[in-house]
Amino acid sequence: MSARPTAHQLRGGTSRRRPTARQSTARRRSLRRRRFAIVLVALAAAVAGAVMLAPQLHQAAEEITLPLRHEDIIRQQAQDKNLPPDLIAAVIYAESRFRDQTSPAGAKGLMQITPETAQYIAQKSGGTAFELRDLGTPQINIAYGSWYLRYLLDRYGENELLALAAYNGGEGNVDRWLGEHGAEGKVFSAETIPFPETRHYVQKVQEMRGEYRATYGTELGL
Incomplete structure (x- = not known):
């Protein structure tokens, strides 16, 4: 087997x-x-x-x-109001960082315009159909803010420092500071602005102008 x-x-x-x-x-x-x-x-x-x-x-x-929005509107308003576009962009940055918002004081939109200032601008610029809610529209807000910047530059002899101080701190305060500095024989500068908020604001805008010019010169038409 x-x-x-x-x-x-x-x-x-x-x-x-x-x-x-x-x-x-x-x-x-x-x-x-x-x-x-x-x-x-x-x-x-x-x-x-x-x-x-x-x-x-x-x-x-x-x-x-370093945000940038609505550069076409900024370029158009800069040309229309004879303003440097990087100045407009820097003011928007300092005011709102390009966000549509309302401050505790009631200032509205990208360039933070108060209702009282908006009514004054509308009256002076011929915007008879202006309504407060229009400040939420970038085109109108930037147009009004640019108009006010041009008005302040004209009022203070193209002195950007004084115009920016007035944009933030008010024309009445700037006029008073100039009078006090003149009476004391002092030179008015950003460092001598009495209000810390306004002093910081002016310095910030002047600093950011350079940043926007260097970073977005082409977009702003510079």
Whole structure:
């Protein structure tokens, strides 16, 4: 009687040898090389993607730290009112950072115009159909704010320092400060503005003019 076939023989298989220690080491090394190559490819792809996205990321960062909106309106109003466009942009930044908002004092919109000042501007500029809610419209708000800047520059002999101080602190206060400085023989400067808020405001606008000119000169038509 012949011997029974083993289970391995019934499956038609052949005997397999276990890999030697040298073979196992080689396989591990090969696997590590493949994994390292995959990591390098992924890293290269990530670097390439970062390089391609760098301009967009830079622009996004600028939009957060130095926003600019409605540049077409700013250019148009700058030309119409004979104002530097970077001055308008800097005032908007200092007033609202290009956000449509209402201050606790009731100043509205991008250039933070009070209802009383808006009514005065409307009367002087011929805006007879003006309504308070119109200040929420960028076109009207920037037009009114630019008109007021031009009015103040004319009033103070193109002295930007005095015009900005009056835009924030009021014409009456600026007139009083000028009188006090003159009586004491002092030179009026941003550092000598009595109101800390107005002093900081004037310095901020003057600083941001340079930032907007350097960053958005083309967009502002400079």
